[in-house]
Amino acid sequence: MKNFALFLLISLVFPTLIPAREITGVVTDESGAVLPGVNVTVENSPRGTLTDVNGFYKIQLQPEDKVLVFSFIGMDTEKVKIKDQSRIDVVLKVSALEMEECIVVGYGISSERRTKAASQSIRIRGMSTKQCLNFTDTEWDTENYATVHENGFKEVSVNPLSTFSIDVDNASYSNVRRYLNQGQLPPKDAVRVEEMINYFSYDYPEPEGEHPFSVTTELGTCPWNSDNYLMRVGLKGKSIDKxxxxxxxxxxxxxxxxxxxxxxxxxxxxxxxxxxxxxxxxxxxxxxxxxxxxxxxxxxxxxxxxxxxxxxxxxxxxxxxxxxxxxxxxxxxxxxxxxxxxxxxxxxxxxxxxxxxxxxxxxxxxxxxxxxxxxxxxxxxxxxxxxxxxxxxxxxxxxxxxxxxxxxxxxxxxxxxxxxSEFGGTLFTIAKDVKFQLEFNSQQVQQYRLVGYENRLLNDEDFNDDTKDAGEMGAGHTVTALYEIVPAGKKDQKPSVDPLKYSTSVPVSGDYAEELLTIKLRYKDPDGKKSKLLEQAVENKLNTENSVDFNFAASVASFGMWLRDSDYKGTTSADQILKLAKAGRGNDYEGYRSEFVRLVRTVEDLDLLSKK
Missing domain, CATH: 3.40.50.410 (von Willebrand factor, type A domain)
Structure with a gap:
């Protein structure tokens, strides 16, 4: 009793002597669906955290903390007393509609494609329940996305050059993830395939020599159209220690x-x-x-x-x-x-x-x-x-x-x-105005299609024009582009344009005849005004076995086309995407590729695409 009384006295007078402890848990709704983004705070304290994509939270507590508060828009706030447990799982209930208080969902998504967990809402007083039910979601959805018109196939005999700016943005993937984690399909134009691919880093070699990045290519069979090739072009910026x-x-x-x-x-x-x-x-x-x-x-x-x-x-x-x-x-x-x-x-x-x-x-x-x-x-x-x-x-x-x-x-x-984690790539530029130009050999390639990069396309003459703006490359950053290629000799392939009356094409001969294409790259130093040129030829050599990164990039591209219901998705299916993703998971130290697999399964399990 004396020891207990002493401990109690110490805890009251010197609470900081008692070590802080950690509480973890998962927050779900009444259906059992996890709730990402729930605000978890200590009552009467500024300390708090948010649940992750799996509804999981972790928070450090002080001895004087008594109550945890769990709040999420559109759901009843839950207060839980802290006892001696180390784990507290919480179920939040959807707020009840009242006659004079209406909950209006803040997305333009139809009700049959929205889970309870997805309801971000605001309350409007003075509206009856009937008025509330007639108040549509779209009146409160003001999200804006630039229209994306998908790239089509280009005939090499007419358009041998493909020119575009690199894209190091990755906002599309995390935004798409936000929608899917809420049981909704994203708007079609929110899905920018190249940003989804480039959300992930790939194992490209560090650059050597005068240029601040390396160029890597890989050629394999196209997963969604086995008659075609898929070529991966990878760029790796030089890494710099923090x-x-x-x-x-x-x-x-x-x-x-x-x-x-x-x-x-x-x-x-x-x-x-x-x-x-x-x-x-x-x-x-x-x-x-x-x-x-x-x-x-x-x-x-x-x-x-x-x-x-x-x-x-x-x-x-x-x-x-x-x-x-x-x-x-x-x-x-x-x-x-x-x-x-x-x-x-x-x-x-x-x-x-x-x-x-x-x-x-x-x-x-x-x-x-x-x-x-x-x-x-x-x-x-x-x-x-x-x-x-x-x-x-x-x-x-x-x-x-x-x-x-x-x-x-x-x-x-x-x-x-x-x-x-990506501090250098996000904030430190090693090259600016980085442009690609690929020249395809008409004796090896009949048609090609750049997957994504629709809002990064440049005119062919822009490649040598140093006044034209293009993308920036960060330290340690990787950039990946995919091309679907129709090899020469496909007689059943419908030409994308009529044959030219005044064609000036000359058959390639000598050492160049067997090349598939040539990659040219222009860039400027961060403070430079004049561009530098890097050039690299690519052989027509098909992989017997695709690399881990090739498989994963292809799976993400397939997923983007699947979400967009692309005209070019071919045989893409959930099973095919998952098979490629699993073959491309590799050493997934941060868990991002495993999370991608879970997103694909979410779309499949909720059958979202059939409800479009």
Whole structure:
């Protein structure tokens, strides 16, 4: 009894002497479906976390913590007393509809294709239940995606050149994952196949010699059309150790407008940027600019080792007001120029749902503004947050025209991937205006089709034009492109265009006759004005056995075409995608490829495609 009384006294007077402990668990709905993105907080405390894609959470507790609070939009908040257990699993119930309070779902998705777990909602007072039921989803769905017109087959005798800009964006995959984890199909134009492929890294060799990247090719049988070839072209940027990276001059440009209030927007954004702040060094600097009804600076450019000061400025941000995105961009560029580091990494990181509605707001106006500023040597990264009103088209445009990249953050794990695991590739450019041009040999190739990259196509003459903008390559980054190829001699293949009356084609002879194609690559140094050329021929040599990475890239491409219901999906099926993915899983240290397998199974298990 004396020992117990002593322990009780110590715990009351010196609670910090009792070690913190960890609680884990899974959050589901009443049907047993896991709930990603649930906000798990300690009552009367700012500490908290979000559930991952599997509904799993992990949180550190202090001795004085008594209650965990589980909240999710459209569902009843659950409070659970903390006892001596180390695991707490929670089931959340869908909020009941009341006569004067209506729940309106924030997606344009029909009810038969929506699970309970998918309901992001807002309440409208003064509406009857009948009015509520007649209130359609689409009135609240304002997500925008640029139209994607799929690439078709090109006749080599007429179009021997294929020219495009590289794409290092990967927002499409995490956005598609968000939809599928909620039991919904994504909008067709949200599925950009090349971004899905490039979400994953591939085992390409480190570059050697004068160029900052290596080029790898692989030729195999096309999985969805066995009569054709599939060629993989891979680019690997040189890796740089974090300690050797040049100093950074960063400006966090953060949207704090009213649309950023939900937990998966500004609250998640703060946690994401905190991860990045922890990666900064003394030689790095950070300023913070926010915008809502107007733009303002909340933190002067501050050394990266003053983490508490930076984190405090982040933690104090609150959402409210309209969205003056153009003014925010102008102020961020001005501050970035004032603190410019010669030979350093000068970059604005814009975090928003893309909902600009005050001042410069149209996509074309934002594009011109960013194009004017990029010549100053300041790069742009865009992080998209939230759901229901994502302006994907605007965010992609800003990143592309601002010499940067675009990622979509749907949970804290994705934030860690983008801002910690891929720190160099996301934030440090090793080459800009990187363009591909492939020249196909008509004696070996009858037709070809570039899989994806529809919004990255360039005119053939743009390849040698150094004034034309193209994509940027980050340190350690990989870029992959796939071509479906119809070999020469396929008599049953319908020509894509009529034969030319005035053809000037000359048969290839000598050493070049057996080449399948030639790859040409142009790029500039990060501060360069004149491009450099890299050229590499590809033999017509088919794999007897495809590599692990070839199989996985093909499975992701198949999945993208399957979701889009592509005219070119051929024999694609869930079984075929899963077979390829399993053959391509390899050493999946981070679990991203295994997660992809689960997504494919989700589409198959929920039979989503049959409900389109």
């Amino acid at each position: 300690s050797d990276l040049p100093p950074s001059n960063l400006v966090f440009l953060i949207d704090v407008s009213g649309s950023m209030t939900p937990e998966n927007k500004l609250p998640l954004l703060k946690k994401a940027f905190a991860l990045l702040v922890n990666e900064l060094r003394q030689e790095d600097r950070v300023a913070i600019v926010v915008y809502a009804g107007a733009a303002g600076k909340v933190l002067d450019s501050t050394p990266g080792n003053k983490k508490e000061k930076i984190l405090e400025a982040l933690d104090n941000l609150q959402a409210g007001g309209s969205t003056a995105g153009g003014a925010g961009l102008k102020l961020a560029y001005r501050i970035a120029r004032e603190n410019f580091i010669q030979d350093g990494n000068n970059r604005i990181i814009l975090a928003t749902d893309g909902d600009f509605n005050v001042g410069v707001s149209s996509t074309s106006e934002m594009e011109r503004l960013v194009e004017q500023e990029r010549e100053s040597g300041i790069f742009m990264s865009v992080l998209g947050f939230g759901m229901g009103n994502i302006k994907d088209d605007k965010m992609e445009t800003i990143a592309d025209k601002g010499n940067g990249n675009y990622s979509y953050i749907d949970n804290i794990q994705e934030a860690r991937k983008v801002l910690v």
